Amino acid sequence: MNVIIDDVIDAGDKVVTRATGYGTHNGEFRGMAPTGRRIEVRIISISRIAGGRIVERWENMATMTLMQQIGAIPE
Numbered sequence: 001m002n003v004i005i006d007d008v009i010d011a012g013d014k015v016v017t018r019a020t021g022y023g024t025h026n027g028e029f030r031g032m033a034p035t036g037r038r039i040e041v042r043i044i045s046i047s048r049i050a051g052g053r054i055v056e057r058w059e060n061m062a063t064m065t066l067m068q069q070i071g072a073i074p075e
Contacts, residue, residue, distance in 0.1 A: 003043070013050065019043040021061070025070045032072050041066045 001023035009016040021041045026034045041062050048056040068075045 001039075013048055015047045015049060017043075017045040017047070019045070029070065030067075030072070032070060035070050037070050039066055039069045041069075 001021045003019050003021045005017060005019050007016075007018040019042075021039070021043055023039050025032075025037050025039055028034065042065070043059065043061045045057060045059045047054045064073070067073045
């Protein structure tokens with residue numbers, strides 16, 4: 001999957017990143033055989049910074065959208 005960073009927001013000791021992942025379902029994913037379908041999925045990540053390093057990270061990906069795009073669940 002290729003990921004493009006759409007936005008980065010500095011919020012003090014936290015950094016919020018909004019990204020879009022693009023790719024092709026050409027390998028097994030959660031037990032589902034490859035379909036060759038194109039995917040596009042939104043990703044939000046919040047990282048907490050301390051001492052110049054990422055010490056915690058929370059990430060959310062639009063998994064339901066991804067599963068619909070590869071045909072694992074109905075749209």
